[in-house]
Amino acid sequence: GQQVMQIPQYQHVQEGEDFTTYCNSSTTLSNIQWYKQRPGGHPVFLIQLVKSGEVKKQKRLTFQFGEAKKNSSLHITATQTTDVGTYFCAGPDETSGSRLTFGEGTQLTVNP
Amino acid sequence: NAGVTQTPKFQVLKTGQSMTLQCAQDMNHEYMSWYRQDPGMGLRLIHYSVGAGITDQGEVPNGYNVSRSTTEDFPLRLLSAAPSQTSVYFCASSRLGRPYEQYFGPGTRLTVT
Numbered sequence: 001g002q003q004v005m006q007i008p009q010y011q012h013v014q015e016g017e018d019f020t021t022y023c024n025s026s027t028t029l030s031n032i033q034w035y036k037q038r039p040g041g042h043p044v045f046l047i048q049l050v051k052s053g054e055v056k057k058q059k060r061l062t063f064q065f066g067e068a069k070k071n072s073s074l075h076i077t078a079t080q081t082t083d084v085g086t087y088f089c090a091g092p093d094e095t096s097g098s099r100l101t102f103g104e105g106t107q108l109t110v111n112p
Numbered sequence: 113n114a115g116v117t118q119t120p121k122f123q124v125l126k127t128g129q130s131m132t133l134q135c136a137q138d139m140n141h142e143y144m145s146w147y148r149q150d151p152g153m154g155l156r157l158i159h160y161s162v163g164a165g166i167t168d169q170g171e172v173p174n175g176y177n178v179s180r181s182t183t184e185d186f187p188l189r190l191l192s193a194a195p196s197q198t199s200v201y202f203c204a205s206s207r208l209g210r211p212y213e214q215y216f217g218p219g220t221r222l223t224v225t
Contacts (some may be wrong), residue, residue, distance in 0.1 A: 009152065045213035101215065
């Protein structure tokens with residue numbers, strides 16, 4: 001079945017440093033979604049990428065969808081303590097468009 | 113709108129007990145799903161539904177039952193709890209069709225002793 005993998009599993013940074021998490025799919029994706037989960041909270045939708053090579057920005061967050069639509073990345077510039085949490089990517093199932101397969105997530109901690 | 117609500121927030125069960133985790137949404141979403149979250153394993157799909165009366169298995173369905181009698185409600189039943197079912201359970205909903213953003217409930221933290 002479809003697999004979605006994320007690296008790294010954990011990332012510790014000093015406040016002000018940049019952070020990147022990478023997402024790779026075993027199959028070509030029609031689109032990819034990113035979610036953020038704060039400690040003790042629930043996942044919250046951040047963004048969806050649809051087009052090959054698409055780049056979208058949300059303030060200090062930059063999301064990219066690979067040309068082959070099999071990988072994606074999330075880059076945070078100058079991390080802040082409010083960025084702490086786990087970031088998940090998710091891709092749609094090949095047979096059921098609404099069903100998502102989530103990556104394992106990257107847990108980000110930021111030292112002030 | 114309350115969004116997606118889940119009850120209870122916390123639950124402790126003994127091995128062999130049964131219980132139902134409740135999930136409700138007020139956004140008229142056709143698609144609803146249950147995930148379990150374990151450390152280092154991300155979100156794994158247990159069961160999902162594309163509308164009232166229609167359910168299907170996800171990645172890890174064993175030991176769980178679901179039903180969908182209304183658009184709003186999607187309860188998850190643990191038939192005979194096992195320690196391996198200790199986890200955090202999230203219910204989510206979305207519009208049906210091309211992937212739309214999923215709205216997650218606050219979660220239920222379940223411990224089976």
